[in-house]
Amino acid sequence: MNNTAIELSGIRKTFGTVIANNNVNLSVNKGEILALLGENGSGKTTLMNILAGxxxxxxxxxxxxxxxxxxxxxEDANKLGIGMIHQHFKLIEVHSAAxxxxxxxxxxxxxxxxxxxxKIHEISESFGLEIDPDKKIYNMSVSEKQTVEILKVLYKGAKILILDEPTAVLTPQETKKLFAILRKMKEKGCAVIIITHKLNEVLEISDRVTILRKGESITTVNTAETNANELTELMVGKAVELSIDRPETEYNENVLEIHRLTVQNEEGMDALKDVSFSLKKGEILGVAGIAGSGQKELCEAIAGLLKAKEGAILHHKQNLVGKTPAEIINLGVSMSFIPEDRLGMGLVASMGMVENMLLKTYSQGKTPFVEKKEARELSEKIIEKLEISTPGIDTPVRRLSGGNVQKVLLGREIENNPNVLITAYAVRGLDINSSYTVYDALNEQKQKGVAILFIGEDLDVMLELCDRIMVLCHGEITGIVNAGETTKEELGLLMTGAINKGVSANA
Amino acid sequence: MMRFIDFLYAAIKAGTPLLFGTTGEIITEKTGNLNLGVEGMMYMGAFAGFFVGYHTSNLALALIAAFVIGAFGALIYAFLTVTLRANQTVTGLALTIFGTGFANFFGQLMIKHAPNGTPKLSETFMDAVSAKGIPLLSSIPYVGKLLFSHNVLVYIAIIVAIICGIYLKYTRAGLNMRSVGENPAAADAAGLNITFIKYFNITLGGGICGLGGAYISLINGGGVWNNGCVNGQGWIAVALVIFASWSPVKALFGSLVFGATTVLQYYVPKDIIEIPNAFYVMLPFVITAIVLVITSIKQTKEGAQPLGCSNNYFREER
Incomplete structure (x- = not known):
């Protein structure tokens, strides 16, 4: 009996002159969970897309x-029993789950x-999944959508399952549930390949780990015989310090005070309800919450893109409500929002770095012509500082890998010398090395006295990086806790609204 | 009362070519391609239908010809947008220009070779397309006249619209094509043949548009070929797709409303309400504009343009 479910040898894939995969070897056994680990742009997703056809x-x-x-x-992949759950769900929003x-x-x-x-009921029961087959996808939470993706694959009788960063958007509780499902599949003899950046998850769920670096498979190790430091070293190619600093700052001055803010979203629903908090100089305030709990609206309200229905946003005692985005930028409030597709807000995909830098500074020019010189210098500076890999400063940002696009955006916002920096999902999908570059950059800003609102996904990171963490649930604050005094479990429960440490209006 | 029934009867007649065009365009857009060539395909169908009808005096052949040439126009569009991934808007506009020119060029040629310079359909043919009452049903007062005494193409249009509605909503093939139209990447990952599905539905939609053209030349023209006969109705059909929120069954109602506005001028008692004729000519276009504004304000997720519309799909795009 052959126990190998799938075996790749000598895989090479190029896009034009870019080598995405070269000489990749890996194999997965039946009833085994293999984790695929690598930095951004190391070719994990490309490799899995090859398997998926x-x-x-x-x-x-x-x-x-x-x-x-x-x-x-x-279709060939389906016939061979290979099912892939993509990082960006491939679901048709207006159709039902069934x-x-x-x-x-x-x-x-x-x-x-x-x-x-x-039949969907039968399958979901045998794997312990909960789903309403008639519910429309656009009414579903991220976790429900993922369940649909998993069911899609199981329905077709897949024996080899590939998951591309499945936990990036889940709460800790949802992640636990997902892992239980994966273990059940493993018991049933399925082979599972999981891509994730979170080392603790790799260590928790996988049997073996294959490491990709710059498109090549470096080695495969047994999970039981390794640890986070070794994995990182293999992945990056050098030893990396795996702890995030939380420098203490001496400032004690509120830069931003939000009073009883209520904001409606595009559909006219209250996306933020009666939200009050303050942000100090030299502080990183984390914002945790399930996707769509009002994080986006909070960012947009502060940046002046969304009108506040009620309440006030005070910036050094000056109300920002009613000001235009340009006025707010000039006051030193900077926002970098990384949407799921990374390009949607903030950067123009078809323009190069230089032009994207100009988007924020064009109005400072003194002549009617575009002055590119400063923007060029700025681009070079950001490339060096944040270690952005790009063919050149005029290459359209669309062609850069996701992580590099994010660095461009964040770099521009930091270089604007803000006094308030709002950053949403700054490390979304970033590998460990890049993430640490971003954390260091944020800490540097913090020490300079910038007030930072860090909207994040990875609770482990937020617990280490932030000074305080505010949790949003359905647009309401369920708690503002000191990062040093809370636990991941508590945050998870606050996120789902299971507990509510209701905060007083003037916290 | 009888005057009102006459008005509605005329509205149904005038709405039929719009219904064909709208149904065809709904099928096309549901599979993810915005084809602005409806006007052109209707022109091509108008000419081919008339030409074959003129030479063979056979209604079935005329309709088949109109369908085939409409589908052929759409096939050109499909080749350009699906295979060569050309811009859908520009390609559609080009098809409109091409179809209009095609019909007027060959139409002029037909006029030149016709006796007395008037190509005229034969008596037998005109009899085949004339309005006929369905026995018994047509003798019901009011309703009989309104619903059961039309020419055969009206019934074909209604049946086609209903079948397309069922096709879209309740069949596997309809689900497949709607999925392609909403999210081609998801459909591709599910193993569907995107290229085939798009080609099939685009040409099917084009064929139905062609039938709409044939209605105009065979019935509205009174048996005589007329260059420029389609005269913007294809564009109204494109707007009607939005009005019908991409549902062929709702298009039945929408085309009636628009048919009514085009014939309104003949049924308003001139001695009571005195409005210049130009106003009535303008009316369908004004209503089109108003409808577009209203429907863009209030939209449900299901009743919106398919998300993949206007975007060509390329699997390996990064």
């Missing part, structure tokens, strides 16, 4: 169940019958 490899062989196969399309799940399967070949929900 999205990309074709230039060289190398793929063996499934010991037989060599050619995966030319996603319609998403049966898409591409051979059931209901002509007419869609009511029975299609039944």
């Amino acid at each position: 999205i990309y074709l490899p230039d060289e190398g062989t793929i063996k499934v169940d010991g037989k060599e196969v050619h995966i030319n399309s996603p 319609d998403n799940i049966i898409l591409g399967s051979k059931d209901n070949p002509f007419f869609l019958t009511k029975k299609r929900s039944q």
Whole structure:
């Protein structure tokens, strides 16, 4: 009996002159969870997309169940029992869960019958998943959407499961649930490949770890015989200090005071309800919460992009409500919001770094012509400081990898010398090395006296980096806690509203 | 009362070509392609339908010709946008210009070769497309006249719209094509053949638009070919797609409303309300504009343009 579910050898994939994968070897056994670890741009997602039939490899062989196969399309992958759960969910928002799940399967070949929900029920029960097959995707939480993605794969009878950063958007409790599901699959003999940046998760869930660096597979180690430091070293190629500083600052002055702020979102619902908090000079205030709990609206309200319905935003005792975004920027309030697609807000994808720098400073020019010189120097400076890898300062930012795009955005906001820096999801999808570069940059700003609002996802990081953490749940503050005195579990419960340490209006 | 029934009857007749065009464009847009060539495909269908009808006096052949040439126009569009990934808006506009020119060029040629310079459909053909009452049903007072005494194309249009509605909502193929239209990457990952699905539905939609053109030349023209006969109705159909919120069944109602505005001028008693004719000519376009504004304010997620519309899909794009 052959126990190897899938085996890759000598895989190479290039995009133009960029080598995404080169000489990659890895194998996964049945009933095993393999973690794939690597920095941004190390070619993990590309490799998995090759398995899923999205990309074709230039060289190398793929063996499934010991037989060599050619995966030319996603359909080929489905037939071989390979199912992929993408980092950005591939779901059709206006369709129901059931319609998403049966898409591409051979059931209901002509007419869609009511029975299609039944088989979904059976499968979800056998794996302990909870789902309402008739619920529309756009009404679902991130965790529910992920369940649909998993069901999609199981429905097609996949034996090899690939998950690309599945925990990036989950609460600790949801992550636990996901891991339980993965363990169940493992018991049933499925092979699971999981991509994640979170080392503690790698250590918790996986049996073996394959490490990619610059597109090549470096080595594979047994999880039981390794630790976080070793993994990082293998991944980065050098020893890295794995702790985040939390420098103490001496300032004691409120820069930003939010009083009873209520903001409506585009649909006219209250996205923030009666929110009050203050942000001190030289402080990093973390904002935790499940995606869509009002983080975006909070950022936009402070930056002047969304109108406050009620309440006040005081910046050095001056009310920002009613001011235009340009006026707010001139007061030194800077925002860098990293949306899920990383490019949606803040940068223009088809323009190079230089032009993107100019977006914030063009109005300071003295002649009618665009003055690029300073922007050029600024770009060079940011590249050096944040270790951005780019072919050149005029390359459209769209062509940079996600992590580098983020650094460009953050770099620009920092270089603007703000006194309030709002950063949302600054390290979203960033690898360890880049993340630490960002944390260091933020700490440097903090020591200079900048007040930082850090909207984050990774609670482990927030616990180490932030001074205080404010938790949002359905647009309300369920608690503001000192990062040094709380636990991940408590934050998780605050995020879901299971406990509420209701804060007084003038906290 | 009879005058009002006459008005509604005329509205149904005038709305039929719009219904064809709208249904065809809904199918096209639901699969993720905005084809602004409706006007052009209707022109092509108008000419081909008339030309074949003129030479063969056979209604079925005329309709088949109109469908095929409409589908052919759409096929050109599909090749350019799906295979070559050309910009959908520009390609659609080009198709409109091409189709209009095509029909007027060959139409002029037909006029030149026709006796007395008037290409005229034969008596037998005109009889085949004339309004006929369905026995028994058509003798019901009011309703009989309104619903059961039309020419055969009106019924075809309604049946096509209803079948398309069922196709979209309740069939596997409809689910597949809607998925492609909403999120081609998701559909691709699910193993669907994006290229085939798009080609199939775009050409199907084009064929239905072609039938709308044939209605205009065969029935509205009174049996005589007329250059410039489609005259903007294709554009109204494009707007009607939004009015119908991408549902062929709602298009039944929408096309009736727009059909009504185009014939209103003949049914307003001139001795009571005196408005210049130009006002009535303008009316459908004004209503189109108003409808576009209203529908853009209030939209449900399901009744909105498919998300993949106007974007060409390329699997390996990063």
